[in-house]
Amino acid sequence: MSNPAHFSPAEARKLIREKNWVKPTSGVANGYIQANLAVLPKELAFDFLLFCQRNPKPCPIIDVIEPGDVAPQVAAPSANVKTDIPKYRVYKKGEFVEETTDVTEIWDENMVGFLIGCSFTFEEALLKNEVPIRHIEENCNVPMYITNIPCVKAGIFEGPMVVSMRPMTEKQAIRAVQLTSRFPSVHGAPVHIGNPEVIGIKDIHNPDFGDSVTIKEREVPVFWACGVTPQAVAMHVKPEIMITHAPGHMFITDLKNEQFAIL
C-alpha cells in the first residue's frame, strides 16, 4: 500500500467503503479537509444549522447532506457518507447504542447530515510554521475541556463551549493567532490564551475529554473552540436518533485546507 498521506480523497474513501481501512484517518490524504459528522432527524435540522451559524468557532459547517442525499454536494459529491467513514457511533435518545462501519440501514430520508470542521486543518498550518503540537509529539489525543463560555442559543440547542488546548511559548502563541485567523471557517483564532481559570477550567491536567499533555516551563496554554461542542449540545436534547463519526475516524472531503483560508 502506498503512503496514506498521498492518497487522493476518493482513493481514501474507496478503501474505507470497502472496509480496507477501519482505523483513524489522521495522516490520510494530507492537505484535504477532514470533517466531524452529526446526523439528526429533519425536524431538528433548522435549529441545529442555526446553532452552528451562530457559533461558527466551535461549529464550523463544512457542508450538509440534504434529506434523501448520500453525498455532501459541495464537499464530496462522489462520496457515500453512509459508508465512507471508518467507524460510526449510533445514539438513541442520547444513549450510546452501537459502533458500526456502515449506517446505510439506519440513515433514512428523514435525517440530515452535518459535516463540521475539525482542528486537523489548522494544525497543518501550525506544523508548517514549526509551532509545536504537543499531543502529536506525545502521540496521544488533544486535551479538551468544558468551559464556562456559553454558546449562543438557537431553538432548543444550547450549552457550554468545549475547547481544545495546545501549549506553546508566548511568541509561538502570537504566530498561532495569525496562522489560525486565516481559517475562520475551521475554528479560526484561539478563544483564550493563558489562565485556564478565567474560562472555568479548574485543573488543566485533568481534561474532560482526550488526554493530558505536558506544559513545559515558559509555555502558556492556548485554547481553541472545539468541534466536540456541537455533538455535546445535540446529545443534550436526547434526539430520537443521532449518528456521529467515532472519535478520530473522520470524513475525508475533496476540499483542500488552503481553500478555506481567507487570506
Next chain:
Amino acid sequence: MSNPAHFSPAEARKLIREKNWVKPTSGVANGYIQANLAVLPKELAFDFLLFCQRNPKPCPIIDVIEPGDVAPQVAAPSANVKTDIPKYRVYKKGEFVEETTDVTEIWDENMVGFLIGCSFTFEEALLKNEVPIRHIEENCNVPMYITNIPCVKAGIFEGPMVVSMRPMTEKQAIRAVQLTSRFPSVHGAPVHIGNPEVIGIKDIHNPDFGDSVTIKEREVPVFWACGVTPQAVAMHVKPEIMITHAPGHMFITDLKNEQFAIL
C-alpha cells in the same frame, strides 16, 4: 433633531417604530451593521439557511428571527423587527403586493426572518482608507448586475449571483481586496476585478438594478457579491408569502461593523 449619524441603534429604531423616520437608513447610526431582511414561511427556512451557508459571499447571515420571536436575539434583542424597519415590501407567490411601514398583522408564527449583511459595512472601511465610492460621490444607487456565476444550490433554492460594482484605480483595488478581506461575513473580498464580460456582464453602463456610475480613465470595475442575490433567489421559487425591507430601508442592529472584522 441631533445628527442621525450619532443616533444609537436603539434610538434610531425607536424613531422608526414611531413612524418618525420613514426614509432610507443610509448615514444613520454610523458604525453599526445594517441588514437586509427576508421573511419566509417556516417550511422553506432550512433550505434557505443552507443556501446562505453555502453562499456566504452573496448571502452573509447576520442573524435569524426564530419562529414566534419579534427580535433577532443576537443582533438586536430589544428590537421589534415587525415595526423597526422604515419600509417593508410584501410579496405573495413572487408578486409584489404592497409597501408598508408595519408588518405586525402579516408576520405570523409560521415565518422565519433572515437578516443578511449589506455592503454599508465594508464601504465604511473603504471610505476610511480613501478608496472612492462612486455611487456615493454621484449621489445615486450602487450599480448591480446579474452574472453568469452560479450560486451553490441548496434544496429548492438556486440561481445566479448578483454583484455590485465600484470603479477605482488598480492600486486602490489592491487596497480594497485587503480591506474587505477583513470582513468575510459581510460579503468579504471582491469576486471579480476587471473585464465584466468574464462574469457575463455585457454592458457595464446598463446595470440590472441600481444606477450606472462614471468609470474614469485608468479605473477598473471591482465587483462584490451583493445581498440582492438571496432575495432574487427566494423570489424565484414564488413562496406563498415573503416580506422584505424596501431598498435602502434597512434594519439597524446593535452590532458594530468592527465586531465583524476577523483581523
